[in-house]
Amino acid sequence: MFAKVLVAEDMEDINKGVYATLRELGITEIDQVQYCDDALLRIKRAAYDGSPFELLITDLSFVADHRTQKLSSGESLVQELKQSYPELKIIVYSIDNRLQKVRSLINESCVNAYVCKGRRGLRDLSDAIFMVYNNKRYVSQEVQNALRSNSTLEVDDYEIELLKHLSKGLSQDEISELFKTNNISPSSLSSIEKRLNKLRIQFNANNAIQLVAMMKDVGLI
């Protein structure tokens, strides 16, 4: 079993649950951090000292507080780590069940497991640790679909970006200008209209207001 594990999770109670689970698995050397930057530092330091971590268990969302952070989310942490320390195993442990996000983490960032927090969270996590230790991949039942078919009912990052700007009060025209200056494509007003129209149809929304309201409900923005 793994000997040295790092847990990155901003909520201390979840940290406790994970900690207890790791102990039950017989893992003795467990470090915990509440900030992404700390996780990176700790891993760097351990590698430098010649006793690197073998496994990282990390959340995705870390709420911002007074401390200013370079890495603001688990995603950026994972990206950074998988580049610098490809041999480090990573398990993402998050409440986020948006398929698109999981897919990109698995396929692009190459995390070793994705476990959904929830009623079965810790049991799944336990399974995941076993699997990852045996060089297998693990994905919670809730988001298994993310690996299979590309269900079209998904919302990609571009669209989320678009909806976020909308919800912040920008007009479609202003968003178009913004995308042009930031070299985000497509950027024409026409394309933005078209994309929003697609989303409205997709989610049976009458107008942009309802669309944004629905996305808020789902927690997508």
Added chain:
Amino acid sequence: MFAKVLVAEDMEDINKGVYATLRELGITEIDQVQYCDDALLRIKRAAYDGSPFELLITDLSFVADHRTQKLSSGESLVQELKQSYPELKIIVYSIDNRLQKVRSLINESCVNAYVCKGRRGLRDLSDAIFMVYNNKRYVSQEVQNALRSNSTLEVDDYEIELLKHLSKGLSQDEISELFKTNNISPSSLSSIEKRLNKLRIQFNANNAIQLVAMMKDVGLI
């Protein structure tokens, strides 16, 4: 200190954290449930047996799964309990920081404490338990504002109604017609425009989309 406590929380790892905290406070009789309905049943049963719970610590959101539930959220559980068992102390322990929701829980449902999950979650919870035990109220720093009467309080029922219809995709014209047939005054398109304009100024929103998004964030609609 409390002797008999029930914890309602669907995530088992958080349950572990809360459990550990309660143990540290010297509380020995701790029951845990993962469904709202179970919480209600357990409390009823304990009261019937003559050894009622003294404190309930509950989450707000319980994700639905295969088990069909009568009570779907912590809110409904709290409402039900505060009616039937007014002497039961209730602490809400949730990640939800929408002020309006907190306000209604504190003022209408009369919960004894509202603790935000987060980095300081368990420490705050510990404080809250002490305070509640001494018949004081406790509210996490993050949502202290919810108790002070401030801007969000100045939205009346008519405006909430209006915003809700907006968020459901009705046009201002349609809302006007709806209000006319339902004898809700004012109902003219002009008045609706004016009211929305007032709200936009009040909340510094650029347009109706942003306004609805902000109201969603605050939990007003």
Added chain:
DNA sequence: GTGCGCTTTACGGAAAACCATAATGAGTGT
């Protein structure tokens, strides 16, 4: 009654969103 303050309603123009359709362009396969 008249005057005053406030709310509701009405109207018109500008801006933005909505909608259909057409043109352009990039990539693919033959």
Added chain:
DNA sequence: ACACTCATTATGGTTTTCCGTAAAGCGCAC
């Protein structure tokens, strides 16, 4: 080179929202 598909961009017209201003309605004091 050609046809074909698909995404992006462009264009014009209709509806809705946004915004200012003005008129009508109403309670109230004098």
